[in-house]
Amino acid sequence: xxxxxxVDRHVDRPVGRSADPLAxxxxxxxxxxxxxxxxGDHGDHGGRGARAARLPRPPAFAFPTQTWKxxxxxxxxxxxGIACFVFTLVWLSVGLGLAVTVVGxxxxxxxxxxxxxxxxxxxxxxxxxxxxxxxxxxxxxYQPGSGxxxxxxxxxxxxxxxxxxxxxxxxxxxxxxxxxxxxxxxFAAWPVLPWIARGLTHxxxxxxRGLLFPSDELERRIAExxxxxGTVVDTAAADLRRIERDLHDGAQARLxxxxxxxxxxxxxxxxxxEAAAKMVDEAHGEVKLALQELRDLxxxxxxxxxxxxxxxxxxxxxxxxCTVPVRVEAxxxxxxxxxxEGIAYFTVSELLQNISKxxxxxxxxxxxxxxxxxxxxxxxxxxxxxxxxxxxxxxxxLAERLGSVDGLxxxxxxxxxxxxxxxxxxxxxxxxPR
Numbered sequence: 001x002x003x004x005x006x007v008d009r010h011v012d013r014p015v016g017r018s019a020d021p022l023a024x025x026x027x028x029x030x031x032x033x034x035x036x037x038x039x040g041d042h043g044d045h046g047g048r049g050a051r052a053a054r055l056p057r058p059p060a061f062a063f064p065t066q067t068w069k070x071x072x073x074x075x076x077x078x079x080x081g082i083a084c085f086v087f088t089l090v091w092l093s094v095g096l097g098l099a100v101t102v103v104g105x106x107x108x109x110x111x112x113x114x115x116x117x118x119x120x121x122x123x124x125x126x127x128x129x130x131x132x133x134x135x136x137x138x139x140x141x142y143q144p145g146s147g148x149x150x151x152x153x154x155x156x157x158x159x160x161x162x163x164x165x166x167x168x169x170x171x172x173x174x175x176x177x178x179x180x181x182x183x184x185x186x187f188a189a190w191p192v193l194p195w196i197a198r199g200l201t202h203x204x205x206x207x208x209r210g211l212l213f214p215s216d217e218l219e220r221r222i223a224e225x226x227x228x229x230g231t232v233v234d235t236a237a238a239d240l241r242r243i244e245r246d247l248h249d250g251a252q253a254r255l256x257x258x259x260x261x262x263x264x265x266x267x268x269x270x271x272x273x274e275a276a277a278k279m280v281d282e283a284h285g286e287v288k289l290a291l292q293e294l295r296d297l298x299x300x301x302x303x304x305x306x307x308x309x310x311x312x313x314x315x316x317x318x319x320x321x322c323t324v325p326v327r328v329e330a331x332x333x334x335x336x337x338x339x340x341e342g343i344a345y346f347t348v349s350e351l352l353q354n355i356s357k358x359x360x361x362x363x364x365x366x367x368x369x370x371x372x373x374x375x376x377x378x379x380x381x382x383x384x385x386x387x388x389x390x391x392x393x394x395x396x397x398l399a400e401r402l403g404s405v406d407g408l409x410x411x412x413x414x415x416x417x418x419x420x421x422x423x424x425x426x427x428x429x430x431x432x433p434r
Contacts (some may be wrong), residue, residue, distance in 0.1 A: 025175075105152060264279055311332060322356055361417075
């Protein structure tokens, strides 16, 4: 029995076979693991994890959220459009048909109110699905005490309701078109559906902005006038309370004391003439003080110098009474309307009082001039600054009072000073003397 040598064993191996037992494995059975070649199905778990990582991702919806919102809006156009069209057509036809009777006009006004509600619903739908942020229009401006006919006429003249009505009527044909195109594209033109939806919803956005968007200037003007009216009423009521309080606590009290003093002097005139004369002197002093308080009160209502000589001399008189030296420069070739002149005067008066009490300033300046159709007032001081219209201060009241007549009020007062307050009022010329 002959034994084989190592060389013979090497020679006896089949030709073409690799020395590495892994070399004879098919290529697809070898997977690289984290530590090198893995042995197919008999390897460790790292090979199976690597093989799973090479699989493609699971299928998913490729459209972004906004595209799906636009598709939902286009598909909902048809049912919403049909409901709005039928409702609008019914109340409009019945209301116009009965307009010759007593019932028709109230029915039209009621239908316009419901059209407002439909417009609100469509604005919310556009805000949620089309990302179109639209402000809500102002409520109907019913005048207090206008009665049934006044409210009826206001409802019939509602531009927001009529625009919403027009929107409901013209939406139905467009809703049919958008529903048909979107539903067809959802199955037959899937790859280009996002571009189709975006183009169709751009038309929807234009319709919403054109017919359901409140008229900016008119709505803003209505809101401003409502706010200004409240400010004017509150200011007038506060002025009346101030005048009543000043009369009751000042001049009225002195006149009562004067009457009592003269009555006592009359009783003592025969018994003690010297005491009666002294009481008459005291009463004379009370009369002077009462007259001075009445003058101050009248100056607080509307100073005589403002009526007689105009804004420039009146401001100079104000500056003369201020505890801080004030330079006044008024460049006005003509006088403004009395109401504007009075607001300008009391604005400067309160600003100078604030300078005297709170600013710690050594000097101040007041400039008044006209720039086209505006009256400009600028008050400056070299005080410590820190003035602000926040916190319900007197400056906030001035800003509200100027805003009630379409004016502006700007405070520039950094900490450490100086302070510059600019007031702007509309220019209305004074009426010509008759």
